[in-house]
Amino acid sequence: MAKSSQCSNNACFIPNDKSCCNIFRSNTGEAYGNKLDYISELLVKTGTNLHDFIHGVFSDDVFVGSNISKSNFVLQVLHDNLSIENWRFLRMKLRQLAYLTDRRHPEEYVFDVILGWLTEILVCNEILKASNNNFYVRRVGVDQDMELLSMNIRAVADIQTKCKTCNATKLIDIFADQRGTWKKNGKMDLKKGKINHFNSNKLDFVLGLDLSSASWHLVTRKMTTGLTFSSNAAMGGTQTMGVPLPKPMVIEEILDHLCDCA
Numbered sequence: 001m002a003k004s005s006q007c008s009n010n011a012c013f014i015p016n017d018k019s020c021c022n023i024f025r026s027n028t029g030e031a032y033g034n035k036l037d038y039i040s041e042l043l044v045k046t047g048t049n050l051h052d053f054i055h056g057v058f059s060d061d062v063f064v065g066s067n068i069s070k071s072n073f074v075l076q077v078l079h080d081n082l083s084i085e086n087w088r089f090l091r092m093k094l095r096q097l098a099y100l101t102d103r104r105h106p107e108e109y110v111f112d113v114i115l116g117w118l119t120e121i122l123v124c125n126e127i128l129k130a131s132n133n134n135f136y137v138r139r140v141g142v143d144q145d146m147e148l149l150s151m152n153i154r155a156v157a158d159i160q161t162k163c164k165t166c167n168a169t170k171l172i173d174i175f176a177d178q179r180g181t182w183k184k185n186g187k188m189d190l191k192k193g194k195i196n197h198f199n200s201n202k203l204d205f206v207l208g209l210d211l212s213s214a215s216w217h218l219v220t221r222k223m224t225t226g227l228t229f230s231s232n233a234a235m236g237g238t239q240t241m242g243v244p245l246p247k248p249m250v251i252e253e254i255l256d257h258l259c260d261c262a
Contacts, residue, residue: 032111035178036078038211039118045214046126051075057121063089064147074114077107093148110148112178117146119176119209120158127161127258130251135258136162140171156202163259170204170258173197175219180212182245188219189232189240195224205257208246215248218257 040050048056058070068089076082082090087107094106104112124137141158157171173194182188188208197203198221208217223243232240 031179032080032108035111035115035211038178039115042211042214043122046122050078053118053122057118058146070146077111077114080107082107090148113143113148115178116174116176117143119211120174123174123207123209124159126251127255131255134164135255136164156197161258163261166259166261168258168260171202172258173203173206175206175208177208177210177212180210182208182210182217183213183215185242186245187242188217188245189235189242190219190224191235192229192239192241195229195241198224207254213248216251216254217246218249218254219243219246220257 036050043050043053054074055071058074061070062068063070063073066089068086072083073086073089076086077090090110091106094109120139120141124139127135127137138160139158140160156173158174159172160169161172162169175188175190175194177183177188188206190206194203194206204221206219208219209215210217223246224241227241227243229239229241231237
């Protein structure tokens with residue numbers, strides 16, 4: 001398929017073609033390619049592949065009020081190969097949310113949103129599988145229906161779990177490291193919102209998944225006690241708390257923290 005001759009944040013000119021390809025730029029594009037490789041490799045380790053996983057999640061669903069297939073849209077965004085129809089749909093959805101994209105192209109921003117969806121579903125599946133379905137798990141985030149409708153609203157938690165044996169209910173924020181930053185820096189940088197939710201008992205755990213190494217890290221409220229915030233240059237000066245990276249856990253160890261059976 002021919003490549004687009006010119007793409008930008010505001011317009012996309014594709015003479016004699018029906019797709020908008022290679023929107024991601026140079027070094028950024030390489031970074032996004034790495035993210036795609038990591039999630040793809042992790043899915044293979046869990047016994048599936050990216051294509052089948054996405055079609056299993058979305059089936060024949062379309063976005064509300066459109067005929068846009070969610071499966072096709074997600075695959076096209078991840079592979080940086082949007083049809084014109086899907087490109088226009090994406091830009092329409094983000095037309096009033098440009099302030100959220102930081103320095104990212106809209107396509108890159110939606111790539112990260114989609115990666116968040118897939119990570120949440122992967123985590124839910126792994127909890128169910130490791131517990132032999134002894135847990136109820138549901139997504140409770142503001143965009144749980146994956147409609148790209150409420151991306152400007154901040155959620156308290158992404159998933160809720162309930163142990164069928166002891167009825168313990170936990171609220172969990174899923175935090176994915178898509179580039180191996182935690183291991184490199186030896187810490188997880190948590191924004192004020194997460195810490196505030198910890199302190200107000202609206203959040204029980206932050207469950208971190210390092211996609212580059214397929215390692216799981218569980219942050220508890222106690223781990224944040226006594227730590228302070230600082231300006232994070234890598235996140236545009238946002239105030240974050242650097243929590244020392246917890247030791248990696250296997251999913252069965254994490255399940256022990258999600259119930260009160262002991």
